[in-house]
Amino acid sequence: MDLNVWLWIVAGFLATILLISTSKIFVPREKIAAAGGHAAQWVLDFSPGALRAIGTLEILAAAGLILPAVLDIAPVLVPVTAVCVALLFACAAAMRLRRGERATIALDLVYLTLAVFVAWGRFGPESFTGLAS
Template sequence: MNTVLWILQIVLALIFLGAGLLKTTRSLAALETRVGGWVHDVPLPVIRLTGVAEVLGAAGLILPRGLDVAPALTYLAAGGLAIAMVGGMVVHAKRGEHKEVAVNVVLLLLTLFVAVGRF
């Protein structure tokens, strides 16, 4: 079980690190090209804050357990990312973007699995 959790943590960390870096470093026009038109429904500061939270969440999935420093932060990071996925589901559902909602649901379930597994 530990191996499965580590694999999931690494995969999720890479996904959220990439998404977070996009949201924190790209212009609104570049974001629209990469992630879609939803960026016009959300204020840019909220997008940037979400990106920072995703980068920190990615670090929280790996570093606490990897360094054996405050390992409880791992399940808290996974829980925080799960909450972010609920927010993403709401944004995409309002826009009728069902494929993106499905992606958020899968990421939500995986982050919840890690959170429960590491609790």
């Protein structure tokens, strides 16, 4: 498979992860914390309003990874969104370190790496603008 296909697969995977993560908008944080075990206790550190804001940003990020390219409307937003997603997961990893949850940081670091891959690929060799060499 060529790089463009891999970038689409990874962007779709990240968008799916972000959409699944938006459950914090609809499910009470106490229920998430109880159902998710130790790895989900972080939600108790945030107010319901903050969790809704994070969830809203995740919805926007999921859309921003896919829709601009599919609709061919400002496709440069795809790598910009990927950078923002990388920052989101960097913050998630930092929060887990602060909470002493080193065992649960691995997925955040994987998602961070995948977001950096999409940003690199869409700013560089597989840019939608055709300006990359």
